[in-house]
Amino acid sequence: MGGRVVVAVPPGLREQFFPGPVPPPGADGELTAEAEVLVTSWGVPPLTREVLDLAPRLRLVAHTGASVKPFVTDEVWARGIRVTQAGAGMARPVAEVALAFTLALLHRVHRFDHALRGGLPWAVAERAPARHEIGGCPIGVIGASRTGRAYIELVSALGAEVKVADPFHPGAVELDELLAGSRVVAVHAPALPETRHLLGARELALMPDGAMLVNTARSWLVDEAALLTELRSGRLDAALDVFDEEPLPAGHPFRTLPNVLLTPHQAAATVEGRRRQGEIVVAEIARFLAGEPLEHEVTADMLARMG
Secondary structure (H helix, E strand, O other): OOOOEEEEOOOOOHHHHOOOOOOOOOOOOOOOOOOOEEEEOOOOOOOOHHHHOOOOOOOEEEEOOOOOOOOOOHHHHHOOOEEEEOHHHHHHHHHHHHHHHHHHHHOOHHHHHHHHHOOOOHHHHOOOOOOOOOOOOEEEEEOOOHHHHHHHHHHHHOOOEEEEEOOOOOOOOOHHHHHHHOOEEEEOOOOOHHHOOOEOHHHHHHOOOOOEEEEOOOHHHEOHHHHHHHHHHOOOEEEEOOOOOOOOOOOOHHHHOOOEEEOOOOOOOOHHHHHHHHHHHHHHHHHHHOOOOOOOEEOHHHHHHOO
16 A cells, blocks of 8 residues: 655754755655645644645654644544554653652752852852752653653662652552652643643642652643742752743743753654654554554544553
8 A cells, every 4th residue: 555645844843853865856744635644743723624624545644753732633533534643662761751740859960059159159150959869769751652651660760759640540649648748749641621730739738848849741730820929939859841932031020040950842852752653653654654543543532541
């Protein structure tokens, strides 16, 4: 079963996912009437009826990222177009960044770095709240997603005592119990209507003094104003890769707080992760064209539980 692959990748990203020769003529990101497979990345417009009319033979959308919600419409399902994605390729790098955040917070590396770069005297810079090792550390994980499970594997291997809050995870605990009993809370839940501000002022107040929050998932899950209040008080520390407003404004208070570690939404962007995502998509296309089952297919009924 043959097919023509049309690659629609925003400028600057194609080389990250598909290194090698320039795609053949016609595979330049524009839909054509002959296209049967469409490869997408971040920034693709919604696949509306008008867009899909340009490719009446389209049978598969293969996304190099994770969430397909921003662009997959009801019209896609109505036409029987199948959808797959490469989110599994992002789990490991995001989990590793969450682990790096965890270790940095436990040892207050961010506070020392901020003090020294800020020109504080050595005697002042070396002061920090109590530091802890990860061995035996009570860590709470919110969401046993692919990334959440990868993070659990990493911190467990280093001896952390892990509890999970997730309604679909066996042995999970209630969120309030997790928050009250964890030194580090790592957020890995999907962005769903019911998870909007899952951690608000009440929930953050349950965290013990000196506790730490790691968020490499979505800012949607945490009430940013409530978190800022806690961070300004100095009661909590946090490491954040995601924000309500991106790019994070130059004058945002997060940028000035010594108890906050920041990265610009880059947790997944490793060379290995990008290549893995591209390999997943290529393999899925090969399976589809060969009439084999897809390993990463997304169906309409799955979206209610996916970010």
